[in-house]
Amino acid sequence: MTTVALPADPGTTPREDRAEATVRAFFDAYRVHDVERMVDLCTDGAGFRYVPFEVRGRQRVLHGEGKVRTVGKVIWTALIDAFPDLTTAVTSLRADPDGNVAAEARIGGTRPRTSASSRAPAVATSCRTCSCST
Amino acid sequence: MSARSLAENFFGRLQAREVDDILGLMTPDATVSLVPLNRHGPMATDGAAYVRELARSFPDLVVRVRRLFVTADNTAVAEITIDGTQADDFLAVANQEKQVNLDQAWMLTVTPDDRISAVIAYWDQNQLYRRLGVKRLDQITITAG
Numbered sequence: 562m563t564t565v566a567l568p569a570d571p572g573t574t575p576r577e578d579r580a581e582a583t584v585r586a587f588f589d590a591y592r593v594h595d596v597e598r599m600v601d602l603c604t605d606g607a608g609f610r611y612v613p614f615e616v617r618g619r620q621r622v623l624h625g626e627g628k629v630r631t632v633g634k635v636i637w638t639a640l641i642d643a644f645p646d647l648t649t650a651v652t653s654l655r656a657d658p659d660g661n662v663a664a665e666a667r668i669g670g671t672r673p674r675t676s677a678s679s680r681a682p683a684v685a686t687s688c689r690t691c692s693c694s695t
Numbered sequence: 696m697s698a699r700s701l702a703e704n705f706f707g708r709l710q711a712r713e714v715d716d717i718l719g720l721m722t723p724d725a726t727v728s729l730v731p732l733n734r735h736g737p738m739a740t741d742g743a744a745y746v747r748e749l750a751r752s753f754p755d756l757v758v759r760v761r762r763l764f765v766t767a768d769n770t771a772v773a774e775i776t777i778d779g780t781q782a783d784d785f786l787a788v789a790n791q792e793k794q795v796n797l798d799q800a801w802m803l804t805v806t807p808d809d810r811i812s813a814v815i816a817y818w819d820q821n822q823l824y825r826r827l828g829v830k831r832l833d834q835i836t837i838t839a840g
Contacts, residue, residue: 577767612798613819655766655802663764663772663802665815689730691800691817693762693774 577656584654584662584694591649594641600634609633644670644686652689663693698805702763702771705803705811710758712750714743722810731820732786738814748786753779753795761798771803781827788827788835795826 583602590598607629614625614636625636641647647670656662669687696704701720708716718739727742728735734745749756762774778796781788797818804813821832829835 613822615822615825655768655770655772657764657766659764661764661766661772663766663770663800665802689817691730691802691815693772693800 576658576660580656580660580662581654584656584664585651587694588649588651588664588666591637594647596634596637596641599637600629603629603633605630607633609636611636644672646670659695661693661695663691665689665691696809698765698769698771698803698809699763701805701809701811702765702773702803703760706758706760706773706775706801709746709749710756712746712754712756714746714750717746718743720811722806722812725811726813728813728815730815730817731823738811742814749777752781752783752785752790753777754782755779765805769805769807771801771805773801773803775799775801785827786823786835788824788829791828793826793828795823797823797826 587599587602590596590602609625609627609629609632611625611633616623625632627633647668649666649668651664651666653665654662655664667687667689669685671683671685673683705717705720708720721738723739725738725742726736727738727745729741729745732745734741736742756777756779759776759778760773761776763771765771776796776798778794781790781793781795783790799816799818801817802813802815803811806812824832824835
């Protein structure tokens with residue numbers, strides 16, 4: 562994921578601290594499934610790149626790449642819809658003086674049965690991920 | 696040497712498939728976590744084995760560093776893309792001479808005396824299997840033609 566972070570506190574704290582605070586707020590919003598808040602924490606033109614997302618179209622492969630307000634919002638919403646108990650736990654945050662932040666997180670959830678797959682069991686999944694933002 | 700140039704050197708040695716040179720950049724007790732493989736251990740054994748397998752399977756390996764920054768705790772964070780043509784079995788997947796390109800994220804912890812003490816690597820293993828033509832994730836040795 563690549564986003565452009567807004568300053569969480571324009572005061573006198575070092576840029577690293579403010580960038581970390583913004584990313585932590587982002588994941589806090591993710592944890593409570595508040596996609597609007599996640600989007601609000603990004604600048605208007607923030608870019609988005611979700612590496613694992615690939616869908617084979619008729620003529621080309623569609624990638625999870627574009628803007629937060631279009632592609633990102635759709636993918637986050639779809640993930641939360643697919644995993645209603647989606648959990649997100651940040652295990653480490655590291656920032657540099659330019660506002661770049663690397664976050665390691667564990668994301669997990671259970672995909673419930675749907676009417677279309679009523680014979681299939683609910684599937685729980687969990688994965689450790691890394692995302693970088695600016 | 697800064698953490699940034701050390702990381703650039705690391706990925707340059709990775710592209711050149713120079714395993715011993717990579718180990719020369721490490722502390723003796725450096726650790727590695729290859730998260731998608733759930734493989735965690737000493738760089739000298741587990742990390743070296745992975746790099747050797749990568750080097751053998753992709754003799755035309757290209758490592759492109761797309762983004763690199765160094766955080767306040769002297770960790771070099773890199774987004775890279777690896778490209779190559781499979782020329783041997785890789786991670787138990789039979790060789791079909793597939794062209795592979797894969798985005799990865801690496802974190803290299805750098806000591807004050809400019810050695811790498813820990814390596815963490817992330818990528819999407821399912822994406823790698825798709826690139827290698829794996830048909831069934833429950834039996835990765837079954838590949839598509």
